[in-house]
Amino acid sequence: xxxFFTKKLSIIFFIFVPIIFLWHPNWLxxxxxxxxxxxFWLLPWSMINGSINGLIFGLFLGIxxxxxxxxxxxxxxxxxxxxxxxxxxxxxxxxxxVGHFRYGLIxxxxxxxxxxxxxxxxxxxxxxxxxxxxxxxxxxxxxxEVFLTGFFAPLICTQFLRILxxxxxxxx
Amino acid sequence: MLDxxxxxxxxxxxxxxxxxxxxxxxxxxxxxxxKGSIYKDFYYFISKPFWPGQFQKEVILKSxxxxxxxxxxxxxxxxxxxxxxLNIQESSxxxxxxxxxxxxxxxxxxxxxxxxxxxxxxxxxxxxIIGPGGLLGRVKNTSLFTSSVTLLTxxxxxxxxxxxxxxxxxxxxxLGDDYPSLILYSKDADIKVGDFVSxxxxxxxxxxxxPIGIVQSVAEPFKTKKIAKISLFAKPHVIDWVQILKxxxxx
Numbered sequence: 001x002x003x004f005f006t007k008k009l010s011i012i013f014f015i016f017v018p019i020i021f022l023w024h025p026n027w028l029x030x031x032x033x034x035x036x037x038x039x040f041w042l043l044p045w046s047m048i049n050g051s052i053n054g055l056i057f058g059l060f061l062g063i064x065x066x067x068x069x070x071x072x073x074x075x076x077x078x079x080x081x082x083x084x085x086x087x088x089x090x091x092x093x094x095x096x097x098v099g100h101f102r103y104g105l106i107x108x109x110x111x112x113x114x115x116x117x118x119x120x121x122x123x124x125x126x127x128x129x130x131x132x133x134x135x136x137x138x139x140x141x142x143x144x145e146v147f148l149t150g151f152f153a154p155l156i157c158t159q160f161l162r163i164l165x166x167x168x169x170x171x172x
Numbered sequence: 173m174l175d176x177x178x179x180x181x182x183x184x185x186x187x188x189x190x191x192x193x194x195x196x197x198x199x200x201x202x203x204x205x206x207k208g209s210i211y212k213d214f215y216y217f218i219s220k221p222f223w224p225g226q227f228q229k230e231v232i233l234k235s236x237x238x239x240x241x242x243x244x245x246x247x248x249x250x251x252x253x254x255x256x257x258l259n260i261q262e263s264s265x266x267x268x269x270x271x272x273x274x275x276x277x278x279x280x281x282x283x284x285x286x287x288x289x290x291x292x293x294x295x296x297x298x299x300x301i302i303g304p305g306g307l308l309g310r311v312k313n314t315s316l317f318t319s320s321v322t323l324l325t326x327x328x329x330x331x332x333x334x335x336x337x338x339x340x341x342x343x344x345x346x347l348g349d350d351y352p353s354l355i356l357y358s359k360d361a362d363i364k365v366g367d368f369v370s371x372x373x374x375x376x377x378x379x380x381x382x383p384i385g386i387v388q389s390v391a392e393p394f395k396t397k398k399i400a401k402i403s404l405f406a407k408p409h410v411i412d413w414v415q416i417l418k419x420x421x422x423x
Contacts, residue, residue: 003325021274022275022277022286023275024275024277024278026276026279026409029278029279031349032278032279032280032409033279033280034277034279034280036348039266064388067281069277069284074281089272115281117339122327122348126327132328133353133399134347134348136349137347137348137349138348140349141279141280141281141348144280145280163302
């Protein structure tokens with residue numbers, strides 16, 4: 001049983017991403033926004049398993065998260081698919097500090113792409129005279145999310161990466 | 173010798189008596205000058221255990237509640253009667269369901285809460301959700317045990333509302349922040365900061381007269397519209413319990 005859990009840790013974490021996404025702990029928030037949780041799992045997974053796996057699991061995550069959130073105005077799939085694919089092309093860095101900061105920077109960039117794509121979808125789908133009203137709240141959301149994701153990524157991603165590497169080694 | 177001793181003892185007693193009398197007199201003068209405050213303060217302390225207690229306060233509050241309830245019922249009956257005469261939609265609060273908030277996403281792009289009552293408990297898509305203060309949103313989706321509620325702050329939310337003071341309808345649009353915008357399709361609308369906004373009597377989606385919020389700021393007229401920011405009464409990020417209104421809306 002223990003061996004099974006160790007081998008399937010990545011999948012267990014994958015199952016828990018939507019739970020954390022739903023949990024939405026307010027005390028971790030900044031300006032009402034939360035870190036973009038799916039990227040913390042997607043980055044280590046894609047780095048270990050490559051672009052195609054990243055793309056596929058980005059799609060899976062997007063489908064699950066879209067079904068949890070109600071908004072029919074936009075979908076998270078494009079952002080997560082692009083991130084999954086791009087993250088798979090990133091090489092590991094042996095330097096401890098550089099590695100940590102890289103994860104922060106990469107996740108911030110990924111969060112910006114996802115946020116910008118969501119914003120564009122809202123703009124296109126809901127275009128009217130009063131569309132300009134959503135500009136400021138949207139910029140606020142994107143920037144707060146980018147900051148928080150980049151802030152937490154070095155800590156969470158390194159731990160995930162370590163656990164997933166051990167898990168994939170044991171699975172082989 | 174004995175006589176002399178007796179005389180001196182009686183003088184001493186007399187002196188003592190005089191001193192006591194003088195002190196009493198002094199006390200009375202003080203009482204007179206202070207207008208009996210010392211008595212009143214003393215009475216305050218000794219009568220404290222006999223004051224009307226919590227029980228009596230509760231009895232009074234309970235009777236006040238009953239009085240308010242009776243008044244409310246009378247006003248509701250009156251309201252229903254008048255609504256029937258005017259042939260406009262009516263709402264009933266007989267079938268309200270209480271539910272706890274089990275998940276909330278009140279920031280960023282997603283503005284929704286998930287409550288612990290679903291289709292099993294009779295919650296239907298489109299039901300109105302109210303919390304302490306007023307309207308929170310509408311049920312968008314139900315599962316067997318849970319329901320997802322689109323909040324008024326969600327970019328997806330668009331509802332018809334009513335500004336009571338100027339008797340004008342408008343559209344309340346969520347923007348993805350905590351302050352939805354009220355769009356009035358008349359640039360001459362006399363809307364002011366502090367105006368009360370409630371659900372529109374003409375709305376086919378919501379029961380009428382549910383408090384929503386107050387006007388926080390009014391922007392300069394844009395084309396033929398006037399836009400105002402609304403501060404909501406019900407704060408979704410702190411509310412733990414909500415009410416699901418099972419309303420009959422005559423469309």
